[in-house]
Amino acid sequence: MLIDRDEFNRRIDHIKSQMAEPGIPALLISDNANKYYVTGRVFDGYVYIPLEGPVIFFIRRPVELEGDGVVYIRKPEDIASSIGLNVPEAIGLELDVLPYSTATRLKNIFPESELKNASGVMRRARAVKTPAQIDMIRHSGIKHVHVYSRIQHIFQSGMTDMELQVEIERVSRLEGCLGQFRISGDSMELYMGNVLVGDNADAPSPYDFAMGGAGLDPSLPVGACGTPIKPGNTVMVDMNGNFNGYMTDMTRVFALGEISPLAIEAHKCSIDIHRTFCDMMRPGVLAKDLYAKAEEMVKERGLSAYYMGHRQHAGFIGHGVGIEINELPVIAPRSRDIIAEGNVIALEPKFVIPHTGAVGIENTYAVHDDHVECLTPAPDEISYFDV
Template identity: 50%
Template sequence: MHNKEIELLIPELRQEAGLRLQKMVSSMEESGLDAMLLASNANVFYCAGRFFRGYVYADRSGRRIFFLVRPNCFGEATDVVAIRKPENIPAELERLGIPMPATLGLELDVLSYSEIERLRKVFPDATIGNASEAMRRCRMTKTPYELKLMREDGMHQMAVYQKIPQLYKREMTDVELQVEIERMLRLEGNLGFLRVAGNLMEINLGSVICGDNADAPSPYDFAMGGAGVSPALPCGACGDIMKVGQTVMVDMNGCFNGWQTDMTRVWSIGDPGRLARDAHACSRRILRELEKMAVPGVAVCDLYERAHAIVEEEGLDDYFMGHRQKAGFIGHGVGIELNEQPPITPRNRQPLLGNMTLAIEPKFVIPGVGAVGVENTYVVTIDGLDNLTPFPEEITDLL
């Protein structure tokens, strides 16, 4: 365990550190940034392999300094400088012989207005650019080490999903089932915290939705809503007893090591009926087609369009990605944060790149029954999508 160290400074991870820094340099070049100063948890974690309170400074020449406010317990590594506050950074850069950047990237989409205003004053002569965007692009494709971690997440998540039939008891509420799944996740090593990008998205360890709750409109941009049990967290399971004829969609947290997989499977209480079974089969058909089609160079929107064409062909459009309220995407990038680039939307013309990791989730809401569909987390390869969550996809009856 390297809890107390900056992971990416330990010798075994030197190559990984180099790869990530190289990607950041490319991203700075594309964005016209001379340097970036990062403070958000997700980006600090990406750059250092652990969280700390402080800043990561990286410039286009490939220099990278960890400015630590707390904890200050990392010894005397050459890349680590203890500071009391961000106002100390320019003097430290000067001491290290690093030139002031003419154009500095700050995390404009993540840090608060007050935080950015403070940092602007620390670099009064710099033109400020958006490091949030540059880092999203950089983190969008994964290194082999990141893929290894995500593959491990998938193994853990599948090990827990395997146990779900044993957790179900008759007359159970959706919340009660979710609580037992949460416990199994935590005992399997799940960190118990779901890292979502954007300060307006709040969720506990995931969502178990059943029956008409699948169609409850949500304030959040999750693919499926659910009313939740409280207006204080209007999302997911609602506390109703799960009934015969309903489906039980499980979309729970896959974060065991800082990265995460995103995976959905459906069980049922008895027979959910023909329409639900057909829509579920349609979701699987979509995944099979996209698995072959999604190679580097294909436009993201083409994935959406192909999925939608299949849905229309099967006459299931009314139920696709929601019934009363529809989500405008069928998937998203996934990594340190649940919702990374790219979103798979009808308008996103960006091309797929090798080693992007995508959660693809063609789902349907069947009124009176619940949600159906499968979600897997994939890596984009030249041979198509490689599935990090290869787990049986059939609807299994819990009774």
């Protein structure tokens, strides 16, 4: 493990607290994001977590790992002999992400054990961050903000959205960004983030993202598409914040020359929603109530037609973030999630204004018992490039 024993125990306790209700006596974890959560590293193998008994790390590679509970295996079938006679009546697997062939193979290894889907167990456990995890996200936020502070100096007249994005990527990678954008779920792909200029922000995407963009190729239809940055356009920057395996999610808006009053008003509405949520987002609050409050504020200002898209609207305004960019809780109208201390939430009320572009900010917040901490404290207002 690359985390200390106390931190390891806290995370295992989070997992076990979620195993009891669905009646899962043991988990067999294989997903890289979950292995990283448990151990602080990625390896080829499995983590076996029983409600009773020690955690076992079944490892294929790398070969030099040592420590309590480490068992080297050549193939998954070797797991059964290590568990011995303590085969549980049910085993939880991450069936949301596990290939069918792998799940079938594991079922054949434990024919007497019922297979249960433990994806929800892990998502709920990871939704409540420990202080050490929040500190990791806080450090990513510091670097993320520093990268954004340089964007105005990176811009050069005549750039396209892609040329600007490449330069932001360069600065970000030199700052230590890992480049990886971990996303949970099917049909969710992205490379390093989005830079959306003008009406490209209104291009519908097949992905469940707040903002779309046509992209450079139908094989990855999202984000920058080669649009020149012209006076009157907004430039929405939503770039990778993964500097240590834990991510921050942040969006800021830039513009070239004057933009429409409607865009300025919508951007102000986004900032006001953030400020309202900083007062509301406390343990015990229903996520759907937060969504309803934001929707009410948007309607009061007559901005509903532009909210979370114009031609195509996203159905959420916030989401958990951590090892993956789309964790729990989800701020959506039918969400069953309840805000808890330790949640880290990216809030992104955004608008698309035709012929201008996207406006609105996104910040990452940590929910504490009596306050909300902004982990991406960059200036909120629209920044203007020199013409």
